[in-house]
Amino acid sequence: NNGLMRGKRGLIMGVANNRSLAWGIAKAAHEAGAELAFTFQGDALRKRVEPLAAELDALVIGHCDVTSGETIDAVFARLREEWGELDFLVHAIAFSEKNELDGRYVDTTEANFARTMQISCYSLTAIAQRAERLMTNGGSILTLTYYGAEKVMPHYNVMGVAKAALEASVRYLAVDLGPKGIRVNAISAGPIKTLAASGIGDFRYILKWNEYNAPLRRTVSIEDVGHSAVYLLSDMGRSVTGEVHHVDAGYHVVGMKAVDAPDI
Ligand code: NAD
Numbered sequence: 653n654n655g656l657m658r659g660k661r662g663l664i665m666g667v668a669n670n671r672s673l674a675w676g677i678a679k680a681a682h683e684a685g686a687e688l689a690f691t692f693q694g695d696a697l698r699k700r701v702e703p704l705a706a707e708l709d710a711l712v713i714g715h716c717d718v719t720s721g722e723t724i725d726a727v728f729a730r731l732r733e734e735w736g737e738l739d740f741l742v743h744a745i746a747f748s749e750k751n752e753l754d755g756r757y758v759d760t761t762e763a764n765f766a767r768t769m770q771i772s773c774y775s776l777t778a779i780a781q782r783a784e785r786l787m788t789n790g791g792s793i794l795t796l797t798y799y800g801a802e803k804v805m806p807h808y809n810v811m812g813v814a815k816a817a818l819e820a821s822v823r824y825l826a827v828d829l830g831p832k833g834i835r836v837n838a839i840s841a842g843p844i845k846t847l848a849a850s851g852i853g854d855f856r857y858i859l860k861w862n863e864y865n866a867p868l869r870r871t872v873s874i875e876d877v878g879h880s881a882v883y884l885l886s887d888m889g890r891s892v893t894g895e896v897h898h899v900d901a902g903y904h905v906v907g908m909k910a911v912d913a914p915d916i
Contacts, residue, residue: 656886658685666744674744676874677881682708691716718775728782738786740885743795746772754853757809772814790833792885797838807853826894835893842872842900860916867902
Protein backbone atom coordinates (compact mmCIF):
# COMPACT_ATOMS: atom_id res chain seq x y z
CA ASN A 653 0.00 0.00 0.00
CA ASN A 654 1.69 3.18 -1.19
CA GLY A 655 -0.96 5.38 0.47
CA LEU A 656 -1.36 7.65 -2.57
CA MET A 657 -5.14 7.32 -2.46
CA ARG A 658 -5.69 6.94 1.27
CA GLY A 659 -8.93 8.64 2.36
CA LYS A 660 -10.37 8.68 -1.17
CA ARG A 661 -13.62 6.99 -2.13
CA GLY A 662 -14.37 5.97 -5.68
CA LEU A 663 -17.01 4.31 -7.82
CA ILE A 664 -15.84 1.70 -10.34
CA MET A 665 -18.20 1.08 -13.25
CA GLY A 666 -17.44 -1.62 -15.82
CA VAL A 667 -16.10 -4.71 -14.06
CA ALA A 668 -17.31 -7.81 -15.91
CA ASN A 669 -14.66 -10.25 -14.64
CA ASN A 670 -11.05 -10.41 -13.47
CA ARG A 671 -9.79 -9.54 -16.96
CA SER A 672 -11.64 -6.20 -17.11
CA LEU A 673 -9.61 -2.99 -17.35
CA ALA A 674 -11.84 -1.66 -14.54
CA TRP A 675 -10.62 -4.52 -12.34
CA GLY A 676 -6.97 -3.65 -13.02
CA ILE A 677 -7.73 -0.06 -12.02
CA ALA A 678 -9.69 -1.13 -8.94
CA LYS A 679 -6.83 -3.34 -7.73
CA ALA A 680 -4.30 -0.53 -8.12
CA ALA A 681 -6.56 2.05 -6.42
CA HIS A 682 -7.12 -0.38 -3.55
CA GLU A 683 -3.37 -0.99 -3.24
CA ALA A 684 -2.99 2.79 -3.04
CA GLY A 685 -5.40 2.87 -0.09
CA ALA A 686 -8.67 3.94 -1.76
CA GLU A 687 -12.10 2.77 -0.63
CA LEU A 688 -14.19 1.41 -3.50
CA ALA A 689 -17.73 0.74 -4.64
CA PHE A 690 -18.70 -1.31 -7.70
CA THR A 691 -21.68 -1.38 -10.00
CA PHE A 692 -22.60 -4.40 -12.10
CA GLN A 693 -24.68 -4.77 -15.25
CA GLY A 694 -27.44 -7.31 -14.63
CA ASP A 695 -27.64 -10.44 -12.49
CA ALA A 696 -25.27 -12.49 -14.62
CA LEU A 697 -22.45 -10.06 -13.82
CA ARG A 698 -23.50 -9.56 -10.19
CA LYS A 699 -22.25 -13.10 -9.50
CA ARG A 700 -18.86 -12.20 -10.95
CA VAL A 701 -18.56 -8.77 -9.36
CA GLU A 702 -19.55 -9.72 -5.79
CA PRO A 703 -16.60 -12.01 -5.04
CA LEU A 704 -14.17 -9.58 -6.72
CA ALA A 705 -15.53 -6.69 -4.63
CA ALA A 706 -15.13 -8.82 -1.51
CA GLU A 707 -11.43 -9.31 -2.33
CA LEU A 708 -10.96 -5.53 -2.05
CA ASP A 709 -13.38 -4.99 0.88
CA ALA A 710 -15.48 -2.94 -1.49
CA LEU A 711 -19.15 -2.09 -1.54
CA VAL A 712 -21.37 -3.52 -4.29
CA ILE A 713 -23.62 -0.56 -4.85
CA GLY A 714 -26.08 -2.04 -7.35
CA HIS A 715 -27.15 -2.74 -10.89
CA CYS A 716 -26.48 -0.09 -13.48
CA ASP A 717 -27.35 -0.27 -17.14
CA VAL A 718 -26.36 3.06 -18.66
CA THR A 719 -29.20 2.86 -21.19
CA SER A 720 -31.52 3.42 -18.20
CA GLY A 721 -31.16 6.79 -16.47
CA GLU A 722 -33.20 5.41 -13.57
CA THR A 723 -30.58 2.79 -12.76
CA ILE A 724 -27.87 5.47 -12.85
CA ASP A 725 -29.94 7.64 -10.49
CA ALA A 726 -30.48 4.70 -8.13
CA VAL A 727 -26.73 4.04 -7.92
CA PHE A 728 -25.95 7.65 -7.09
CA ALA A 729 -28.81 7.88 -4.58
CA ARG A 730 -27.36 4.87 -2.77
CA LEU A 731 -23.85 6.31 -2.94
CA ARG A 732 -25.14 9.51 -1.35
CA GLU A 733 -26.67 7.46 1.50
CA GLU A 734 -23.54 5.36 1.99
CA TRP A 735 -20.80 7.94 1.58
CA GLY A 736 -22.41 11.38 1.17
CA GLU A 737 -19.68 12.39 -1.27
CA LEU A 738 -17.43 10.96 -3.95
CA ASP A 739 -13.76 11.58 -4.79
CA PHE A 740 -13.28 9.64 -8.02
CA LEU A 741 -15.09 7.65 -10.65
CA VAL A 742 -13.94 5.13 -13.26
CA HIS A 743 -16.07 4.72 -16.39
CA ALA A 744 -14.96 1.57 -18.22
CA ILE A 745 -18.05 0.91 -20.32
CA ALA A 746 -18.47 0.29 -24.03
CA PHE A 747 -20.71 -1.76 -26.28
CA SER A 748 -21.39 -2.35 -29.97
CA GLU A 749 -23.00 -5.23 -31.82
CA LYS A 750 -20.35 -7.85 -32.55
CA ASN A 751 -21.35 -8.23 -36.19
CA GLU A 752 -20.45 -4.55 -36.79
CA LEU A 753 -16.98 -4.91 -35.21
CA ASP A 754 -15.95 -6.76 -38.32
CA GLY A 755 -15.84 -5.82 -41.97
CA ARG A 756 -16.51 -2.26 -43.15
CA TYR A 757 -17.48 0.84 -41.15
CA VAL A 758 -19.59 2.05 -44.06
CA ASP A 759 -22.07 -0.78 -43.42
CA THR A 760 -22.96 0.43 -39.89
CA THR A 761 -26.70 0.54 -39.22
CA GLU A 762 -28.44 3.57 -37.78
CA ALA A 763 -29.73 1.55 -34.82
CA ASN A 764 -26.32 0.18 -33.83
CA PHE A 765 -24.66 3.56 -34.42
CA ALA A 766 -27.10 5.17 -31.96
CA ARG A 767 -26.76 2.37 -29.39
CA THR A 768 -22.95 2.34 -29.59
CA MET A 769 -22.86 6.12 -29.10
CA GLN A 770 -25.32 5.99 -26.19
CA ILE A 771 -23.52 3.25 -24.24
CA SER A 772 -19.91 4.04 -25.15
CA CYS A 773 -20.00 7.83 -25.31
CA TYR A 774 -23.10 9.56 -23.88
CA SER A 775 -22.97 7.42 -20.71
CA LEU A 776 -19.83 9.27 -19.56
CA THR A 777 -21.73 12.55 -19.67
CA ALA A 778 -24.82 11.02 -18.01
CA ILE A 779 -22.62 9.74 -15.19
CA ALA A 780 -20.62 12.98 -14.89
CA GLN A 781 -23.91 14.87 -14.37
CA ARG A 782 -24.68 12.75 -11.31
CA ALA A 783 -21.07 12.60 -10.06
CA GLU A 784 -20.78 16.40 -10.12
CA ARG A 785 -23.38 16.65 -7.36
CA LEU A 786 -21.46 14.26 -5.11
CA MET A 787 -17.96 15.59 -5.84
CA THR A 788 -18.33 18.47 -3.41
CA ASN A 789 -14.59 18.59 -2.65
CA GLY A 790 -13.50 18.28 -6.26
CA GLY A 791 -12.83 14.93 -7.88
CA SER A 792 -11.34 12.89 -10.69
CA ILE A 793 -13.28 11.13 -13.44
CA LEU A 794 -11.50 8.65 -15.69
CA THR A 795 -12.71 6.90 -18.84
CA LEU A 796 -11.10 4.39 -21.21
CA THR A 797 -10.48 4.92 -24.89
CA TYR A 798 -8.49 3.37 -27.74
CA TYR A 799 -6.22 4.46 -30.59
CA GLY A 800 -9.02 3.59 -33.03
CA ALA A 801 -10.44 7.03 -32.11
CA GLU A 802 -7.43 8.72 -33.76
CA LYS A 803 -6.57 6.45 -36.65
CA VAL A 804 -8.49 3.82 -38.57
CA MET A 805 -7.91 0.40 -37.03
CA PRO A 806 -9.22 -2.73 -38.75
CA HIS A 807 -12.69 -3.82 -37.52
CA TYR A 808 -12.94 -1.12 -34.84
CA ASN A 809 -15.43 0.72 -37.05
CA VAL A 810 -18.33 2.43 -35.25
CA MET A 811 -16.52 2.01 -31.93
CA GLY A 812 -13.71 4.21 -33.28
CA VAL A 813 -16.25 6.91 -34.11
CA ALA A 814 -17.78 6.59 -30.61
CA LYS A 815 -14.33 6.78 -28.97
CA ALA A 816 -13.49 9.93 -30.97
CA ALA A 817 -16.68 11.50 -29.58
CA LEU A 818 -15.82 10.17 -26.11
CA GLU A 819 -12.40 11.86 -26.25
CA ALA A 820 -14.06 15.14 -27.30
CA SER A 821 -16.50 14.70 -24.37
CA VAL A 822 -13.54 14.40 -22.00
CA ARG A 823 -12.37 17.86 -23.11
CA TYR A 824 -15.82 19.48 -22.89
CA LEU A 825 -16.51 17.93 -19.48
CA ALA A 826 -13.07 19.02 -18.25
CA VAL A 827 -13.91 22.63 -19.11
CA ASP A 828 -17.40 22.50 -17.57
CA LEU A 829 -16.35 20.78 -14.35
CA GLY A 830 -12.89 22.30 -13.93
CA PRO A 831 -14.09 25.33 -11.92
CA LYS A 832 -15.43 22.88 -9.31
CA GLY A 833 -12.06 21.14 -9.06
CA ILE A 834 -13.34 18.09 -10.91
CA ARG A 835 -10.83 16.67 -13.40
CA VAL A 836 -11.82 14.53 -16.39
CA ASN A 837 -9.28 12.39 -18.25
CA ALA A 838 -9.04 9.28 -20.41
CA ILE A 839 -6.53 6.49 -20.66
CA SER A 840 -6.00 5.26 -24.20
CA ALA A 841 -5.04 1.65 -23.50
CA GLY A 842 -3.25 -0.66 -25.87
CA PRO A 843 -5.17 -3.81 -26.84
CA ILE A 844 -5.83 -6.27 -24.00
CA LYS A 845 -7.77 -9.53 -24.25
CA THR A 846 -11.03 -8.91 -22.36
CA LEU A 847 -14.65 -9.91 -22.84
CA ALA A 848 -15.39 -6.71 -24.79
CA ALA A 849 -12.25 -7.09 -26.94
CA SER A 850 -13.20 -10.64 -27.92
CA GLY A 851 -16.02 -9.09 -29.97
CA ILE A 852 -13.52 -7.35 -32.25
CA GLY A 853 -12.57 -9.15 -35.47
CA ASP A 854 -8.99 -10.49 -35.77
CA PHE A 855 -8.19 -9.31 -32.24
CA ARG A 856 -5.32 -11.78 -31.81
CA TYR A 857 -3.67 -10.40 -34.93
CA ILE A 858 -4.01 -6.85 -33.55
CA LEU A 859 -2.35 -7.96 -30.28
CA LYS A 860 0.58 -9.51 -32.14
CA TRP A 861 0.93 -6.47 -34.37
CA ASN A 862 1.20 -4.25 -31.28
CA GLU A 863 3.71 -6.57 -29.68
CA TYR A 864 6.00 -6.40 -32.69
CA ASN A 865 5.61 -2.70 -33.40
CA ALA A 866 5.24 -0.89 -30.07
CA PRO A 867 8.50 0.80 -28.97
CA LEU A 868 8.55 -1.37 -25.82
CA ARG A 869 8.00 -4.51 -27.98
CA ARG A 870 5.18 -5.81 -25.83
CA THR A 871 1.49 -5.40 -25.13
CA VAL A 872 0.15 -3.89 -21.90
CA SER A 873 -1.62 -5.49 -18.94
CA ILE A 874 -4.59 -4.40 -16.84
CA GLU A 875 -2.07 -3.84 -14.03
CA ASP A 876 -0.17 -1.36 -16.25
CA VAL A 877 -3.42 0.49 -16.91
CA GLY A 878 -4.20 0.42 -13.17
CA HIS A 879 -0.92 1.99 -12.15
CA SER A 880 -1.27 4.81 -14.68
CA ALA A 881 -4.86 5.30 -13.51
CA VAL A 882 -3.67 5.88 -9.94
CA TYR A 883 -1.65 8.85 -11.20
CA LEU A 884 -4.72 10.39 -12.84
CA LEU A 885 -7.14 9.52 -10.01
CA SER A 886 -4.92 10.58 -7.12
CA ASP A 887 -3.53 14.00 -6.22
CA MET A 888 -0.37 13.08 -8.16
CA GLY A 889 -2.32 14.17 -11.24
CA ARG A 890 -3.92 17.21 -9.63
CA SER A 891 -3.04 19.59 -12.48
CA VAL A 892 -3.99 17.20 -15.28
CA THR A 893 -7.41 17.47 -16.91
CA GLY A 894 -8.93 17.10 -20.36
CA GLU A 895 -6.09 14.72 -21.21
CA VAL A 896 -5.98 11.50 -23.23
CA HIS A 897 -3.05 9.61 -21.74
CA HIS A 898 -1.69 6.68 -23.77
CA VAL A 899 -0.84 3.49 -21.91
CA ASP A 900 0.08 1.45 -24.95
CA ALA A 901 3.81 0.64 -24.72
CA GLY A 902 4.32 3.66 -27.01
CA TYR A 903 2.46 2.24 -30.00
CA HIS A 904 0.76 5.54 -30.90
CA VAL A 905 4.04 7.32 -31.73
CA VAL A 906 5.11 4.81 -34.39
CA GLY A 907 4.56 5.88 -37.98
CA MET A 908 5.91 2.78 -39.71
CA LYS A 909 6.02 -0.95 -39.10
CA ALA A 910 9.27 -2.09 -37.42
CA VAL A 911 11.73 -3.51 -39.95
CA ASP A 912 12.43 -6.59 -37.85
CA ALA A 913 8.76 -7.55 -37.39
CA PRO A 914 8.33 -11.13 -38.53
CA ASP A 915 5.37 -11.97 -40.73
CA ILE A 916 2.25 -12.31 -38.62
P1 NAD B 1 -15.03 -5.72 -20.35
O1 NAD B 1 -15.93 -6.56 -21.20
O2 NAD B 1 -14.35 -6.38 -19.23
O3 NAD B 1 -15.81 -4.44 -19.80
C1 NAD B 1 -16.82 -3.79 -20.53
C2 NAD B 1 -17.84 -3.37 -19.51
O4 NAD B 1 -18.86 -2.56 -20.13
C3 NAD B 1 -18.56 -4.56 -18.87
O5 NAD B 1 -18.40 -4.53 -17.46
C4 NAD B 1 -20.02 -4.33 -19.23
O6 NAD B 1 -20.91 -4.72 -18.19
C5 NAD B 1 -20.04 -2.83 -19.44
N1 NAD B 1 -21.22 -2.41 -20.19
C6 NAD B 1 -21.52 -2.67 -21.50
N2 NAD B 1 -22.75 -2.18 -21.79
C7 NAD B 1 -23.21 -1.59 -20.65
C8 NAD B 1 -24.43 -0.94 -20.30
N3 NAD B 1 -25.42 -0.77 -21.18
N4 NAD B 1 -24.56 -0.47 -19.03
C9 NAD B 1 -23.57 -0.63 -18.12
N5 NAD B 1 -22.42 -1.26 -18.38
C10 NAD B 1 -22.24 -1.74 -19.64
O7 NAD B 1 -13.97 -5.09 -21.39
P2 NAD B 1 -12.81 -3.98 -21.21
O8 NAD B 1 -11.94 -4.22 -22.38
O9 NAD B 1 -12.28 -4.01 -19.85
O10 NAD B 1 -13.61 -2.62 -21.47
C11 NAD B 1 -13.59 -1.52 -20.59
C12 NAD B 1 -13.32 -0.23 -21.35
O11 NAD B 1 -11.97 -0.24 -21.82
C13 NAD B 1 -14.20 -0.02 -22.57
O12 NAD B 1 -14.54 1.35 -22.66
C14 NAD B 1 -13.26 -0.38 -23.70
O13 NAD B 1 -13.61 0.22 -24.92
C15 NAD B 1 -11.97 0.18 -23.15
N6 NAD B 1 -10.74 -0.27 -23.83
C16 NAD B 1 -10.46 -1.59 -23.94
C17 NAD B 1 -9.30 -1.99 -24.60
C18 NAD B 1 -8.99 -3.46 -24.77
O14 NAD B 1 -8.18 -3.80 -25.63
N7 NAD B 1 -9.58 -4.35 -24.00
C19 NAD B 1 -8.41 -1.04 -25.10
C20 NAD B 1 -8.70 0.31 -24.96
C21 NAD B 1 -9.88 0.69 -24.33
